[in-house]
Amino acid sequence: MKKNILIIGLLIMLLIPINVKAKFDSLNLEQSLKAEGITPNLGDYQENDKQVTIYLFRGQGCTHCEDFLNYLNSIVNTYGNYFKLRSFEVWHNKTNDKLKNAVGSYLGYDVNNENEFGVPFIVIGNKSFIGYREESNEEILNAITEEYNSEEKHDILKLLIDYEEEEMNDMTIVMWVGIIVVVCTVVDIILKSVQNKKLNERLDSIERVIKIKNSK
16 A cells, blocks of 8 residues: 555655746846946946847856956946846856756856866857856957847857656656656556456455365
8 A cells, every 4th residue: 555655655655746947047248247236337328139149157246257247337338239138147156057967067167176167158140158267258249240240140048948848748758758667657556456356255255165165
């Protein structure tokens, strides 16, 4: 009986839906600048759907993260129509840190090596940068303009969600195979239990008949 309960419990757990789209806390360009104590110099800057999304994983108070934000603030009046920013603070937000590691793993980084995979972690289209230094400005700007002018857009979060959904579809197939196996096992146990009960009843009946016969 205990075995049956465990199997049924497993079946129920397998049927519980899994939410793969967690919610993350992100800031736009203006909010990110203010969060680091930087005075925004945005002019008439506005976000739109055509802009390239720069994903920035940062730590609150990280000097190199602040330097990168200062760089964006300095070019927004010239190149603001090319990009928008989504920044994720990871030092104090564990959910955002998990997202950073998921993105890093997807892009092939060793996320467990803190010496090589830290902040700022910047993703622009299909280009990514770990750390920031002034010498990278031209390469970063080229990544922004190339992605903006590219016919094939690369949005890392969309790619990651699509990848996870594909993985979940594969897991769903495995899950249903497991459910079928569990159901078949439960049915087999029940049938055997019923058969054994009937067999025991017949044996008891035969035993009673033999006892009555021998008593005569």
